[in-house]
Amino acid sequence: MDAVELARKLQEEATCSICLDYFTDPVMTACGHNFCRECIRLSWEKAKGKKGRRRKGSFPCPECREMSPQRNLRPNRLLTKVAEMARQHPGLQKRDLCQVHQEPLKLFCEEDKSPICVVCREAREHRLHRVLPVEEAVQEYKSKLEADMECLREEVVKTEKMQAQWEQALAEWQAMVKERRTRILVEFEKMTLLLVEEERRLLQALKEEEEETTSRLSERKASLDQQSHTLEMLLLRLEDRSQQEPLQMLQDMKDTLASKDSLQVLCSEATPPMVLRTVCRVPGQVEVLRGFQEDVVPDPASAYPYLLLYESRQRRYLSCPPEGSALCSKDSVSDGSHLHTYSQAAFPGPLQPFFCLGAPKSGQMVISTVTVWVKG
Incomplete structure (x- = not known):
């Protein structure tokens, strides 16, 4: 046994x-x-x-x-x-015995991938299956498991490397975001200080210009007030003299005429133009507006019918301006003044700009492209 x-x-x-x-x-x-x-x-x-x-x-x-x-x-x-x-x-x-026949599990069924006993081997369900002794099956599948485990170990190593790379990328990204956030705060803080300083400078310049021009205008006004008073007094004397008796009027006529001739009358001049030298120009405003800049190129399909556009789009001819337009402004376009505010919240279609340089004398207006040559 x-x-x-x-x-x-x-x-x-x-x-x-x-x-x-x-x-x-x-x-x-x-x-x-x-x-x-x-x-x-x-x-x-x-x-x-x-x-x-x-x-x-x-x-x-x-x-x-x-x-x-x-x-x-x-x-x-x-x-x-x-x-x-x-x-x-x-x-x-208990796991080493067949639960059906209570016999030792000595064989391994290849098709069912499960251990069986000698009685199961003769049963109908396993009779035609490929069967190996448990010892041989253990060695065969142990080799397969070792190969699979080696592949899995390699995948684990690759995954750990990729995990480390993505963790590093995440850390670098967060560091970049933090640095950019700090930079934005610092730059806008600098801009705030710059705006405060520029505001102070512009207000000071405006104040000095106000005081200078106000003083000059006040002096001129005071001189004119004095001249007006002097002229009125002289006019009263002359009117009084003209009402006297002939002989009495002719007496001291020499002094009367001399006082009139000796009067220095200020030269009359037009009111000085009310133009401020101090311009409200916010630093960085041009750069902000450039963010809305677009290249405007006339479209032959939708252009004004009097606009003659060459294929090269380098020269444009306009025979006459259109009869009407939505908005037109020809003054105050270079000193930062407010042009217009649309009260309408939305428009049914796209807005198209219109440019007019004035009525041309020849009946046609030519808009030529300006070429800037940069010396290399």
Whole structure:
């Protein structure tokens, strides 16, 4: 008898026929059969409700059906040790036996990829399958598992490298965003300080211009007030002199005429133009407006019918301006003044700009492209 068969016999001797597991607190009946104490107790409890001829206090043995007094159950200590040995034996684990035939799993079915016993090998479901001994199957699949594990290890290494790269990229990106955020805050803080300083400078320049021009205008006004008073007084004297008697009027005529001739009258001049030298030009405003800059190229399909456009689009001819336009402005386009605000929230179609340089004398206006040559 080989070791496997001996182990199988040992397992059979250590297994309870009721629960089909290793004995737990085994006891022996009067007929000599062994069961777990709890298994035989439950079996006899079920037998109480069944009708039949039996002696009082006696129950049939589950194995041979011989009547056995319940009080004659004797502990089987030797079988307790055998069951414990079977539990600890590595070759007698429950997973090493076929659950259907209770035979050792010695073979491996290639098609079903599962271990089977020799009885399963002869069954219809495995009879035509390729079967290997467990030892050979272990070696074959162990090699396959090693190859798969090696591939997985390589993939793990690649994944860890990519993970490190993406973590580094994420950190660098966050650092770039942080640096850009700091730069934006710093630049706008500088711009704020610059705007405050430029505001102070422009207000100071406007104040100085105001004081200078106001002083000059006030002096001129005061001189004219004094001249007006002097002229009125002289006019009154002359009117009074002209009303006197002839001889009296002619007396002191020399002094009267001399006072008129000696009067220095200020030269009359037009009111000075009210033009401020101080221009409200916000730093960076041009750059902001350039963000809205677009290249305007006339479209032959939608251009004004009097606009003659060459294919080269370098020279454009306009015979006369259109009869009407939505908005026209010819003054205050170079000093930063406000031109117009549309009160309309939306427009039914796209807005198209119109440019007019004035009515041409020849009846046609030529818009030529200006070419700037850069010396390299």
